[in-house]
Amino acid sequence: MLRQVLHRGLRTCFSRLGHFIASHPVFFASAPVLISILLGASFSRYQVEESVEHLLAPQHSLAKIERNLVNSLFPVNRSKHRLYSDLQTPGRYGRVIVTSFQKANMLDQHHTDLILKVPLITDADC
Numbered sequence: 001m002l003r004q005v006l007h008r009g010l011r012t013c014f015s016r017l018g019h020f021i022a023s024h025p026v027f028f029a030s031a032p033v034l035i036s037i038l039l040g041a042s043f044s045r046y047q048v049e050e051s052v053e054h055l056l057a058p059q060h061s062l063a064k065i066e067r068n069l070v071n072s073l074f075p076v077n078r079s080k081h082r083l084y085s086d087l088q089t090p091g092r093y094g095r096v097i098v099t100s101f102q103k104a105n106m107l108d109q110h111h112t113d114l115i116l117k118v119p120l121i122t123d124a125d126c
Contacts, residue, residue, distance in 0.1 A: 021028050049055055057064055098115050100106055106115070 098106060
């Protein structure tokens, strides 16, 4: 008994909803598109922040002030001295993965010489 009443009530509600949607097709076809455009347009204001220091350190922290002071007093020529820690500074960096076709040992002298002959592109070449 309860199942029949529930079934009849749901059938009536969905029938009216289907009739309402069918009688207003322009609204139900264009409203989702307009809402998506409006919500998607807000992403154009966002910018990707690539500086790890800016994301993790406070704006006027003592560490940032001291770093700027040291960098201004003791500039480093970064073109000759590359460190792994320099990967956090802004710039273009890449990685090279070298593999062997024949499952050979990549630490053999022959393979090491071939790896060291791979030309590297620096900022001066770009």
